[in-house]
Amino acid sequence: MNCDLQLLHWPAEDRASFGRFIAVMADVQARIQAISGEASGVPVPRPPRVPTPRECAAMILKRRRDVRAIAGGDADMFGDPAWEIALAVFHAEGNESDAALLEMAGLSPSGQVGERWIRLLLARDWVERRDDGHLHATEKMLTILNGYFTRP
Template sequence: MTCDFQLLHWPAEDRASFGHFAAVMAEVQARIHAISGETTGVPVPRAPRVPTPRECAAMMLKHRRDARAIAGGDGDMFGDPAWEIALAVFHAEGQESDAALLETAGLSPTSPVGARWINLLLTRGWVERREDGHLHATEKMVTILNGYFARL
């Protein structure tokens, strides 16, 4: 009540300015509620979350496996062993055995093809075998794949 009483003693121009200020603040408060999703209000669209490079690698591996599955007996036409092994190593972050990586890449763990491609990736410096015996992505491969996924 005291605030209202003091407001009566303000000049008309000051009361109008205060009224405008109060209206603007009410609008700001309404927008904050709308953005936060509280009470009622117009939802504000948010930008979609950009997947991480490792999530991109997992998505690509899944799409490639799906294409081979759809093709059935002609699934080998979709093969690119070096790329798929590189994606599998990148996604696994050193947590998988060679056999599991080859299976993820769509190759038979007992086939000599997978071993040849792993040796090529080791020779080219894309992967390295660490003390734990697992394959790990080198800085070279991480840089290349991060650059590739950033452009998708």
């Protein structure tokens, strides 16, 4: 209250300048509170969520299936079976049958192409078949794909 009474003795120009200063400082305080999360109602930009490596694998698989669907009869021009099967195994985390993995990779579950590439992935120690009968990513493949998807 004493401050308010002392302002009465200031010249009008100084009181106006002080009023503007108070308004600017109140705005600064509101912005600081908004950034620190103490005030509501002011949107604070957040960095985008970085997808997990498994989510990246799922996105790539979906885009590759989309390209094959668009290409129709020329879908074989976009083939890379080892990569697609590896992504499918990585994304599925061992919860899918071979047929489901091949379908996820855009390959025929009854064809020999997928079986041949699965044998190669097993031989190169990218995948392993565990007791449950499903394919699982090995540490080698996890290291390679996690490194690929988390690389800046």
